Amino acid sequence: MLRHPAIRLVILATALSCLALAGFAAWFIWSARQAQIHQTEAATSNVARLVGAQVDAAMKTAGMALTDMAERAKHDGTGPGSRERMRSHLAELARGTPELYGLFLYGADGEWVATSLGRHVPGNNADRAYFQYHRTHTDRGIHVAAPVKSRSTGIWIIPVSRGVYADDGTFLGVALVTLRLNFFERIYDELNIGRTGTVLLMLSDGTVVYRRPFDEKVIGSDLSGGAIYNELRRRSIGSTFLVAKVDKVERLYSYRRLHDFPFLVAVGQTKEELLGNWKRSSMLVGVAVLLISAMLAAFATKLIRRIAVQDRLDRKLRMYSEELEKHNVGLRQLADTDKLTQLANRRRFDEVLEAELKRAQRGGTPLSLIIMDLDYFKQFNDRYGHLAGDTCLQRAASVLSAQVSRAGDLAARYGGEEFAIIVPNTGEEGAIAVAERIRAGLQALRIPHQPSPARVVTASLGVATLYPGTGTGTGTGTGTGTATGTATAVELIERADRHLYDAKQAGRNQVRGGGGDAAAHGT
Ligand SMILES: Nc1nc2c(ncn2[C@@H]2O[C@H](COP(=O)(O)OP(=O)(O)OP(=O)(O)O)[C@@H](O)[C@H]2O)c(=O)[nH]1
Numbered sequence: 001m002l003r004h005p006a007i008r009l010v011i012l013a014t015a016l017s018c019l020a021l022a023g024f025a026a027w028f029i030w031s032a033r034q035a036q037i038h039q040t041e042a043a044t045s046n047v048a049r050l051v052g053a054q055v056d057a058a059m060k061t062a063g064m065a066l067t068d069m070a071e072r073a074k075h076d077g078t079g080p081g082s083r084e085r086m087r088s089h090l091a092e093l094a095r096g097t098p099e100l101y102g103l104f105l106y107g108a109d110g111e112w113v114a115t116s117l118g119r120h121v122p123g124n125n126a127d128r129a130y131f132q133y134h135r136t137h138t139d140r141g142i143h144v145a146a147p148v149k150s151r152s153t154g155i156w157i158i159p160v161s162r163g164v165y166a167d168d169g170t171f172l173g174v175a176l177v178t179l180r181l182n183f184f185e186r187i188y189d190e191l192n193i194g195r196t197g198t199v200l201l202m203l204s205d206g207t208v209v210y211r212r213p214f215d216e217k218v219i220g221s222d223l224s225g226g227a228i229y230n231e232l233r234r235r236s237i238g239s240t241f242l243v244a245k246v247d248k249v250e251r252l253y254s255y256r257r258l259h260d261f262p263f264l265v266a267v268g269q270t271k272e273e274l275l276g277n278w279k280r281s282s283m284l285v286g287v288a289v290l291l292i293s294a295m296l297a298a299f300a301t302k303l304i305r306r307i308a309v310q311d312r313l314d315r316k317l318r319m320y321s322e323e324l325e326k327h328n329v330g331l332r333q334l335a336d337t338d339k340l341t342q343l344a345n346r347r348r349f350d351e352v353l354e355a356e357l358k359r360a361q362r363g364g365t366p367l368s369l370i371i372m373d374l375d376y377f378k379q380f381n382d383r384y385g386h387l388a389g390d391t392c393l394q395r396a397a398s399v400l401s402a403q404v405s406r407a408g409d410l411a412a413r414y415g416g417e418e419f420a421i422i423v424p425n426t427g428e429e430g431a432i433a434v435a436e437r438i439r440a441g442l443q444a445l446r447i448p449h450q451p452s453p454a455r456v457v458t459a460s461l462g463v464a465t466l467y468p469g470t471g472t473g474t475g476t477g478t479g480t481g482t483a484t485g486t487a488t489a490v491e492l493i494e495r496a497d498r499h500l501y502d503a504k505q506a507g508r509n510q511v512r513g514g515g516g517d518a519a520a521h522g523t
Pocket residue numbers: 373374375376377378379381385386387388389390393415416417504508
């Protein structure tokens with residue numbers, strides 16, 4: 001079945017269509033995935049930039065407040081006389097900067113001098129890390145410490161501080177502002193980072209300042225060994241898929257390091273959420289491709305079956321028509337053949353003579369006709385019986401077949417014991433020669449025929465020839481052996497018959513044609 005070219009074509013076309021479809025779907029799905037990733041990348045890096053800008057702004061505000069506090073403390077001193085003035089100044093500052101939760105001024109011993117909160121703040125802060133830092137460092141920069149739970153209010157705060165130093169460098173104390181963690185929370189809640197999105201704010205040493213979703217246990221923890229921190233150590237800004245150390249979830253993170261402050265920001269969205277829609281639409285595309293491919297395959301199968309059935313029918317039809325053709329040829333042969341002698345019959349003879357006449361007239365070529373009649377055949381039948389007569393006719397026919405062997409010649413049983421031979425493209429002389437060979441051939445068979453004067457079966461033959469275009473034959477004598485160029489079959493037969501009659505009259509066992517001078521005589 002596969003050898004059929006149409007079926008091969010259908011299979012090839014279907015396979016190619018399915019492949020093209022699958023290829024297109026794969027390309028489409030891949031492009032959609034990339035587009036989704038780029039879109040999320042753009043969204044998360046925008047949020048990271050925004051968070052960074054807000055942290056930057058908050059830190060700048062804190063830095064300005066700290067500078068102001070340090071300057072004032074340096075000039076006014078931190079003694080009891082200046083405390084009330086300092087307190088009201090701090091309260092004033094706090095009112096103007098809502099991102100700052102509290103402002104504090106500590107003396108060189110760690111005892112507080114003034115606070116914007118207006119309440120008594122118990123305890124000594126000399127043990128806090130930032131205090132230790134400023135006491136031992138003389139730089140005027142601001143210091144951001146790990147988030148702590150406020151001793152005064154119990155809420156999570158980020159201490160931002162700077163040292164207060166006299167002009168001679170003497171350590172006078174520490175100015176401290178605290179940023180409330182929920183200040184960041186409020187900002188981040190307004191950002192659209194998806195259902196499972198995360199915002200991570202770290203100090204440059206990997207200490208978590210804030211993480212959304214908020215989890216108290218994570219605040220202050222060290223993520224310096226995590227993938228995000230490592231990534232940020234290599235590049236100050238970027239986007240990539242990473243597995244978070246905190247919850248082991250893979251996310252697309254956009255991260256950045258702040259220029260002026262020791263903060264690291266990372267905003268991520270889970271792979272699952274970001275590719276959720278893409279997965280659903282990819283599934284739909286995949287199912288659609290499968291369905292279309294299945295439909296194509298079903299259609300191709302149907303087509304192949306139809307082609308196969310059609311092919312079988314065609315082959316059967318061809319077989320039947322070949323058989324029919326064979327039968328027809330057989331039938332035609334049967335219809336054209338004489339049953340007894342197997343020579344062409346009268347019907348066939350008439351057909352061929354008509355055709356040859358036309359051909360001779362068209363081509364201007366001579367056409368000869370020989371008519372042969374067995375001599376004293378009635379007596380033969382009477383003497384030897386009808387069956388022997390039949391056998392004699394068959395043997396005479398075999399002589400004709402043997403002598404008339406040139407392509408185009410036709411020997412036929414004309415009727416009873418009479419035979420006719422059409423000899424195309426042959427002039428009178430040649431035809432008489434053929435007739436003579438037949439006559440001699442029959443006599444040579446020496447079929448006994450006692451009643452005949454020759455004692456063997458003999459035949460008389462008359463020859464007539466048509467020379468188209470000349471109007472005359474070559475015969476000289478009576479001129480009855482030739483036919484004009486427009487002679488009909490009947491005329492040609494009559495002329496040959498007349499010569500046959502002549503041959504009979506002249507004693508039988510001889511050939512007559514033309515003017516009668518071309519006769520040959522048997523013994
Ligand atoms: N056995 C046999 N005889 C046939 C057949 N067809 C014709 N005949 C006989 O052939 C004979 C022809 O005889 P006639 O026409 O009188 O001529 P003839 O006896 O041959 O004498 P001439 O032709 O004058 O020599 C008849 O007796 C026919 O019966 C045939 O198919 N088989």
